[in-house]
Amino acid sequence: MASDGGGLKIDNPVESIESLSKEVEKLKARLEEERQKLNDVALSTVAERLDPLPTLNIKPRRVLKGHQGKVLCSDWSLDKRHIVSSSQDGKMIIWDAFTTNKEHAVTMPTTWVMACAYAPSGNMVACGGLDNKVTVYPLSFEEDVSSKKRAIGTHTSYMSCCLFPNSDQQILTGSGDSTCALWDVECAQLLQSFHGHGGDVMSLDLSPSETGNTFVSAGCDRQALVWDMRTGQCVQSFEGHESDINTVKFYPSGDAIATGSDDATCRLFDLRADREVAVYSKQSIIFGVNSLDFSISGRFLFAGYNDYTVNVWDTLKCVRLTILYGHENRVTCLKVSPDGTALSTGSWDFTLRIWA
Amino acid sequence: MNNKQMSTLQQQRKVVEQLRREASIRRVNVSVAIEDLKKYIQEHENDDYLLVGFHSQKANPFREKSSCTIL
Numbered sequence: 001m002a003s004d005g006g007g008l009k010i011d012n013p014v015e016s017i018e019s020l021s022k023e024v025e026k027l028k029a030r031l032e033e034e035r036q037k038l039n040d041v042a043l044s045t046v047a048e049r050l051d052p053l054p055t056l057n058i059k060p061r062r063v064l065k066g067h068q069g070k071v072l073c074s075d076w077s078l079d080k081r082h083i084v085s086s087s088q089d090g091k092m093i094i095w096d097a098f099t100t101n102k103e104h105a106v107t108m109p110t111t112w113v114m115a116c117a118y119a120p121s122g123n124m125v126a127c128g129g130l131d132n133k134v135t136v137y138p139l140s141f142e143e144d145v146s147s148k149k150r151a152i153g154t155h156t157s158y159m160s161c162c163l164f165p166n167s168d169q170q171i172l173t174g175s176g177d178s179t180c181a182l183w184d185v186e187c188a189q190l191l192q193s194f195h196g197h198g199g200d201v202m203s204l205d206l207s208p209s210e211t212g213n214t215f216v217s218a219g220c221d222r223q224a225l226v227w228d229m230r231t232g233q234c235v236q237s238f239e240g241h242e243s244d245i246n247t248v249k250f251y252p253s254g255d256a257i258a259t260g261s262d263d264a265t266c267r268l269f270d271l272r273a274d275r276e277v278a279v280y281s282k283q284s285i286i287f288g289v290n291s292l293d294f295s296i297s298g299r300f301l302f303a304g305y306n307d308y309t310v311n312v313w314d315t316l317k318c319v320r321l322t323i324l325y326g327h328e329n330r331v332t333c334l335k336v337s338p339d340g341t342a343l344s345t346g347s348w349d350f351t352l353r354i355w356a
Numbered sequence: 357m358n359n360k361q362m363s364t365l366q367q368q369r370k371v372v373e374q375l376r377r378e379a380s381i382r383r384v385n386v387s388v389a390i391e392d393l394k395k396y397i398q399e400h401e402n403d404d405y406l407l408v409g410f411h412s413q414k415a416n417p418f419r420e421k422s423s424c425t426i427l
Binding site for chain 1: 361364365368369371372374375376377378379381383384385386387388389390391392393394396397399400401403404405406407408409410416417418419420
């Protein structure tokens with residue numbers, strides 16, 4: 001040891017690991033204590049004083065048929081009209097949700113296309129899955145969309161989720177290899193990788209705050225991690241779920257995140273209180289949550305479940321308001337349109353539905 | 357020290373650093389945080405069409421096409 005000259009100053013590594021472990025325990029206990037100190041009231045108690053909500057008038061408006069496999073992911077274009085969806089059979093489809101027409105259909109060189117995303121310009125989509133890759137497709141009516149495709153980045157396991165943070169220039173991905181990664185689209189280069197999860201990353205969301213440099217990821221280690229995109233550092237972590245987290249979404253103000261899990265609950269974690277502030281569950285709900293989203297004000301929390309339903313929760317009162325029936329298999333993806341006028345859902349029943 | 361011990365040590369150091377960072381952040385009371393979540397909803401609920409509905413169904417881009425009759 002002494003002769004290696006590597007500048008290593010640890011004489012007794014075993015003791016060091018032990019002392020570090022002790023410090024970890026101490027810090028964890030302190031964190032819990034600090035968080036508990038500020039837990040002065042329950043969300044549902046505060047919300048009791050609010051007026052009850054008017055009756056919901058959300059109806060099924062469109063059914064998008066065309067996939068020949070389970071729909072796994074979907075995303076709205078910022079034009080509030082087009083939707084990209086991807087499926088288990090390797091197809092990616094661009095829909096005009098107003099007319100239900102298919103504008104493009106692309107066959108990927110892989111099955112289980114688990115992730116797809118619209119670029120902010122509306123001129124490009126990204127997708128990937130079991131091929132471990134994120135590939136972009138510039139959209140044009142002049143030529144075959146597949147002819148212009150470009151692979152941007154590769155993970156060492158499947159890609160489970162992706163999004164364009166703020167511009168068409170960058171893509172953020174999450175993977176079964178436990179990492180998230182930020183890629184430059186133009187150069188097809190890795191800009192930053194994010195290490196911290198102890199299991200597959202299943203979902204990502206970008207903070208809606210103006211700076212747009214914060215994102216959250218969640219996955220099979222039952223943790224939601226908040227990251228600083230510039231430094232690559234994890235700034236906050238949230239635990240509480242008793243099984244895999246499948247979906248995570250920022251509250252519209254950016255001050256909180258909601259998560260949905262295989263433990264059949266959704267939870268709300270406040271970033272400034274640094275703790276869980278609500279659990280959305282019922283004894284009769286026993287199936288896992290795959291996807292969730294907020295209405296534009298944050299008052300509704302929509303969640304898609306493995307029991308084929310969409311439950312609509314009152315975010316503040318923490319009660320279920322209604323159930324949206326329609327799908328004939330697991331609801332895998334769910335997104336409120338950019339202007340908040342509609343809700344899209346995708347399912348293992350091969351269809352997407354628009355509710356408004 | 358072997359490689360395995362080295363990497364365990366480094367990992368454990370990282371965990372400690374991470375927890376120290378997280379322990380040092382400033383927090384607000386849950387009551388304060390909730391008030392702000394509530395306030396955001398109150399300021400935006402008029403624009404939440406799924407919550408308050410459309411002033412007229414014509415404004416709904418996903419309304420059913422009315423079966424119009426030309427006279």
